[in-house]
Amino acid sequence: MCSSSDIQAGNRLPGLEHLMRFRHRITPILAIIALLFPYSYVSAEDWESTSWLDGLTMFGMVRLRPEFRANGDFNRKTDDTDEFVASKIQFGMQKKFTEDTSIVIRLQDSRLWGGSPGSDTGFSTANDTTQESLDLREGYIRSDNLLGPLGITAGRQILDYGGGRQIGRTDWNNVGRSFDALEFHWDLGLWHASLAGAVLAEEDNNGGGNNTGVGRSNASEITFNCDPATGLCTVQSSTPRELDDAYMGVFYNELKFHPQFQVEPYYIGIYKKWIPATTSPFPGLPVPPKERSRQRDNLHTFGIRFTNKTVNGKSASELIDYSLEFAYQTGFNGQRVQSDWDILNQTDPNGNPIYTDRQYYDAYAAYGEIGIRPMDFMRVAVAMDVASGDPDRSDAAVATYQQLFPTNHGAMGDMDLVGSRNLVGRALKLAFAMGKFGNLQLAYWHFQKHKAQDSLYGNGGEVLRDLDGDLLSTETRTNARYSPVLDSTGKITEHPVAELGTQLFHEYNLIYSFKANGLKFNMGYGQAHALDAVRHAVDETYMKPDLREPAFDPRSQWAYFMLTAEF
Template sequence: MKQALVIPLLAAASAGLSLAGEPAAKNPKAVVIPPPEPKIVTFDFQERLRFEYRENNFDFNDGVNSLTDDSWLLQRARVGIKVSPTDYLSFYVQGQSSLELDSDRPNEPGVMGAEGDDAIDLRQAYIKIGPKDLNITIGRQILSYGDERLIGAFDWNNLSRTFDAVKFHYGTKDWSIEAFAASVVVADSDTFNYSDLFDGNETGRNQVFSGIYFSTAALCPLGSTTDFYALHLHEEYLAGDTNFVTLGTRLKADVTKTGGWDFETEMAAQFGEVKDKDLSAFAGHWGFGYVWTKSAWKPRLFAEYNFATGDSNAADGDVDTFQNLFPTNHKFYGYMDAFAWQNIHNPAISFSVQPTKTVKLQLDYHAFFLADTSDAWYRANGVTAVRPIKGSASDFVGTELDFTASWKATKNLSFLAGYSHFFCGDYAKATGAADDADFAYVQATFDF
């Protein structure tokens, strides 16, 4: 009897009928929520405050109370507006105000390491034409490539760096290519910031910086990013013209795809002319480590070596010093900014942990040697020499210990604190005073 009843029920269900003989109700379709309409006008705002304390960072001399042996407050505010009337057209303008408060350093940016005052200026102003995968950007903008060892925004600096540029971008799922022609914007505390492109900064260099940068994730089976680039710099000086090419490559691991193994390298060669002298130079970075991705604190241990050629003879008509271009050196060669990717041997080791998702603690240890004592010890700006050249001195400059702590308190508020100590080595002792140096800071950033 039960079997006789079940068979008709199954038949009715397969025919789409209810037990009452009516058509079975079909499942209602899922409600489709359309994506939100893109905003035509958007705003962004950033306020950053950083208190710094520095002792002997520039002269390494306890016996002199330098203007740079002091503490001060760096304040920076940015306001931007973006107008996007269509998916293929957008305009962006960003103003910036940067101040160095309660400081005895000169008010002009770059003098004695000062970041200076630039109360109101234009940081970015560009038009972008085309879709996401094929577009051109024209105007004042940020150029940032790779890890920023050669081209970066240098955002640690209160003024940071932008370019007046034209940039073309084409990208697919697996690779992208960009080509640009640019001139760096020069900060001036008294007037509007100009680049050489508009001859407003009175440098007279007629600087044109151009390049092609290719990046892909498809070449390496370990899921890393591989980059290739060709860069050219043209500048004019009374001592002669500068025209040289930088050819380089970069490889960087994605630790989420390598089982925690962390590796990276970047190498670049340069040839051409610097102020009418023949240039031939090389720089390299090699690093290897491991991230315990399954551990709660995600410990990371990383060892690296940085090298860049120096010049063995300033009078022979050749230049062998690697030209560091427009980098963000603060991230790489010690947080006291006493070194650039020039004339350097720099082995280093780093260890970091993340006690929570929003907190990171890191300890870095650097050793510094000059690649050639017949060349200068260059600061992070790649221009200023720390000490007079002494070819007979030891190449060991010193070591630096950096501790940093970062905390992402909320979506919009983050904090950064750090302490660095420099231990002077034999080269520093042979070329002047050699007292240890200290650097401490606390920074708060609000982004909206």
């Protein structure tokens, strides 16, 4: 235990220091809120009811989705055909204590059929080693008009803003996304706002039985590989811990000037704690106690959206709908690189650059979609998405747009092959509402890189590679004009600028849905045809003939069938 004398002497426990830091941060915010919304607004209400069933609502869902994906890396020599059945089961309740105050609890079981068959040596039904799939999707307290127009939502909750391009529900995903957050909201005339703070990662255990899974002190899946001849062992971790404490702040505003014109300015901040160094900058000497491998990483995203989708997310007009959004990113990522002006690339005796600059974010993204209804049952739309890429990843400017979270399903094609990084996407969409016969959607997408030197990124923001670990598109970090970078076997690891391509692939989507007997049925098919930036990388076009292994297959396919029942 920690005595009061320990605290007075300055020997605070790490957890207590963390709590005090948080208290100092939140106290000014609460004080400002109290000034904006005085106590006179507060009114006492009686929570008593005639029955505990009063104000109680139960809800639930069962969703099953067989899914098929083939040739996602456009390489006919890799075994990348996936077939699986995913299920999502939810059950929850909402209890209203007053007209404005309630709690919501939603349990969710998410699993792959056959994903936890039990032990390898026992019966397949033994299940003596399984991965639990039951989790809490939502669990929060909400109180509207708590201090005048000010309301609060506290707990595990789903944050969904605007078109969901930056932060969305991702309900298509079999797990979805929830945040442990504190959120304030208010309505003042035409102004609706949400101010939220969330803990994305916590490095400290609470000392009461809850252990965290992140932080540099928590090893993840460590393995030892030992040479039986020499007895030497190497230690590897399949999940490097490069994240300690991380937080998110959101200030999202909706200004509804007219049902056909709503402006939504917003700010989203991602704040990551510094990471201490694990290797000494001075060979043979211990790591200095304050040496860091990365300083604080603060990513600031400022954006604005214009739309007429003001009626529960749908257009206020029966003829036209539109959504236009622009976002800009700035901040410092906590790392330093060789200064651009130091053309001699001077280094110290340990090989470290003498002159360095702080790396900073300087990226942008823009999304736009406009649809018209020439007839009541038909919608025609055009869409264009741009997410900046980085033409020189060795300099101080990080120009690749930093995708905050995996993109929502269908935002950039229903196959979800790409993410919102170094991308230009153009689409033509057709939708037919056929009443009792269901709904049909057709779409064509064309994707290309924004900058040829940068990578091709996946739906989660990761650099895409094939199953052999090779890059899925032509790219470079050195920006050499004609000279490729080779590995020890002579294979190209970086292409020269003269060999780079920008064209990625065409994508075609068909989605059909209908309802019958209280059930929802959805089915879809997608096909992508890869272009030169992928073909040259997979086929190793620029390799020496004796090292080349052509394996390009331009067609990738995807299909699903989804059955949903909910109440």
